[in-house]
Amino acid sequence: MTTHAREALVVTAQRLYAEKGVAATTPREVLEHSGVGQGSLYHHFPSKRDLAVAAVSRTVEETLRSAVSQLEGTGAPDARLAAYLERPRDAVAGCRVGRLTADPLVMADADLHTEVAAYFSNLIQTVAGVLREQGLEADAARDRATTAVAVVQGGYVLSRALGDQEPMRAAVRGFLGLLEARA
Amino acid sequence: MTTHAREALVVTAQRLYAEKGVAATTPREVLEHSGVGQGSLYHHFPSKRDLAVAAVSRTVEETLRSAVSQLEGTGAPDARLAAYLERPRDAVAGCRVGRLTADPLVMADADLHTEVAAYFSNLIQTVAGVLREQGLEADAARDRATTAVAVVQGGYVLSRALGDQEPMRAAVRGFLGLLEARA
């Protein structure tokens, strides 16, 4: 059981952070939903911040790995980008990483802020790489990659605001339509 | 002074909400920053929620009016859209309305949620109207309008995450580049 309590706490924190944000999630909620006791929580994570760092790092790592894996997978570059953009997402729930940019606790903590920055920096870089495979020059690739990532993040915001999965799909459709019109 | 305290409270709340979100802003902070006394706050706004409704409604109203005014102003449709997208923004601060989609208090309150939904619904509708002026058919106009609004909202998320105004500019540049390539 040595490492089980710690693991249960991290996984539970990840879930609650995705639902309500980091600042709004209390240590008490985490221990109640994970089934571990109060002593255990404060043994493994002396402060709320320590738990936040562990859970947010994990989420960033998982989310980035999954995105990069799809973007650098097999198939033609344009098909890979389209598949990433059209990926099934619970858009109404919002992006687990993107939502952190509005979290007071995350933004006030240098380490947590850096985690979020690194995620988007790497993601844009990866998308730009796919666009360069298509022959786009570096500057144009970086701009268009930023646009692509922004469309997804904005799609999350709109779907969440309107309580409907459709805005995300419409935003991606509109973007892919413009990409195809070029070819 | 009858209405001055109320007004000061609303304006102060708007500012603090933009800085740290609604849930994270305490009634105490609002009264301290506005200079009114505790009794006054609870006289004008019996609960934190009442103040939130007043301040958020005001922000949504102001922001929408400003956007619509520019989008439906003078000049060619494509120039108006470009001007709206390239508008000077403090992107690192985030969108005063968009950030509310990650605010636990706003999302848990039906009236506040509806305010935010109405804002984006109206904004997308307005942009779609501009695109239809350019001859785009209804479905394509709605999709592309959703993309345009998503690019701005995503630009905010990226600029905030990276602590840099540049990602917003890059996202808009990438989008306008695709629009021009079509013409």
Next chain:
DNA sequence: GTCTATACAGCGATAGAC
């Protein structure tokens, strides 16, 4: 309409036994 004083709950964290 505004003031001062106060109530009460929940949050984040600690103490000390086992």
Next chain:
DNA sequence: GTCTATCGCTGTATAGAC
């Protein structure tokens, strides 16, 4: 490493005088 008990503080709101 986990438990129960408890602490100090702040958030939200109320009471009652002026």
